[in-house]
Amino acid sequence: MQAITHDESVGPSSLALAEVPDPVPGPDEVVIEVAASAVNRADLMQSQGLYPPPSGAPATIGLECSGKIVEVGENIEGAAEWAAEHLRPGAEVCALLAGGGYATRVAVPAAQVMPIPSGVSLAEAASLPEVACTVWSNLFMTADLTKLSRPGRRPRLLVHGGSGGIGSFAVQLAAAFDIDVAATAGSAEKVAACRELGAGLAINYRESDFVDVLREHTAESGDFGADVILDVMGAKYLGRNVAALADDGRLVIIGMQGGISGELNIAELLGKRGGVIATNLRKRPVEGPTGKGEICRQVVENVWPLIEAGRIKTQVSERFALADAAQALQRLQSGESSGKLLLEV
Template structure:
């Protein structure tokens, strides 16, 4: 099969063996693959795949089931699906545990469905399973126009939360407002801490920045607030004002998705099951829609990475594999 091979940060098309399915897996003919910041890090040698995972880049795909393992009853050949992966997405075929496969939502195109698994599972695992976001609470999303941000805005509004976002251009802030954001903050010329404090503080903060925003995020939390850190774009080491954290009875939580086990408590299977229950109906009835910034052929993976790395994308960048 064709797949993207990566050597010293350079990506090229290569012929590699087609994977075979284990008893708990399905084989998917890939239609499209989502591009994520983790992919950029892996390409640079900074984010190796978990033990046992494919070393081919790619954490989510959409496509058609072409083979099923001996223990699989919930999917069959011909089913259109999307899937959360530990790796292997930039290829014509991928084998994935059936517990990480999501049926194609009604009304979502097969290509656009590749924009869903990573963001939907990340948002559910962090806003619902970790932060327990409640109706009427205020959620602050850093990077509101990102793939995760655009999805989180829609789910949080459905849940009845008030949503604040940060972004760096008027166009990105406008896109967030169109998706339902109540408070939009241009971090290039506004102090998000002051804006959020004036709004009563944030009950939950979903943060992709990490160390750079740690002190400011704690300052922006309300009493009982929960800061959930899911990225490190602003560094890995920062100072924490413990006195402020204690006074607010607040929590700082770090999570990741790729390194979770396949099964068991806190596993990918558990997150996908919660996503199927919570988000799949909202995708099928149009309450939540995938936001796609751009599409690139598989052979142009480098251009797709450049688009995401530019910081200009609004929503997801996709690789189209079946054309």
């Protein structure tokens, strides 16, 4: 098969298409002939040597894909009983990967393989697994967002990077669950996009401090702050995120775009009875109540119907050939893109 290889010491510019051995499915795996993969911030970090794959995962970049099943392992039905009807050769599926998506074929645990929601094309389905599983697991399984309503108001969510791949999905999914959504973005165009996606409050972080805007926005209720903050920035926003939390609020950190080490005001956090949670999807086990298999099951049960009903739409903004993976990552790195970037085989 063909796969994208790279030199970590060089970064995205070293990516190239090369011949590599075909994957062989394990007993609990299927092999997918890839139609498309999608570009994620973690892919950029891996290309720079900053985010190595978990033990046992393919060295090839790529955390999601769509395509057709071409081989199945001998223990498929036992590996993913909830999805057994979709795990047959020829079935069109999408999958959450620990690596290997930038290739023409990939082996993946059966429990992480999902049917394609009706109304979504085979290629566009590649844009869904990573964002859907990340957002659902963090907002609804970890932060219990829907349980944080208060007398007289809905739960409040603040999403950083609301027009990006993760952010645009988070805004739509939360809005579909009747959450009061605020989002930050870095331009007037991206702020407008956040509003169109369902954010009741959209903040241009280049022009305003999101803490001040959130305080003004919630002043009338006398109940300041966000119940949950979904953060991709990490250290850079740590202090202001704690300041923006409501009492009993939860800061969920899923990225490190703004650095890995920051100062935490524990007194302020204690005063709010706040929680800071850092989570990672890629290194979770397949099995278990918070494993990737269970996350995929819940996504199919709870999120796919919203996509099929048109309440959540895929946000594919640009498409690249697989051989142009370096160009796609450089586009992501520029910060000028919105939504998801696809790599099509």
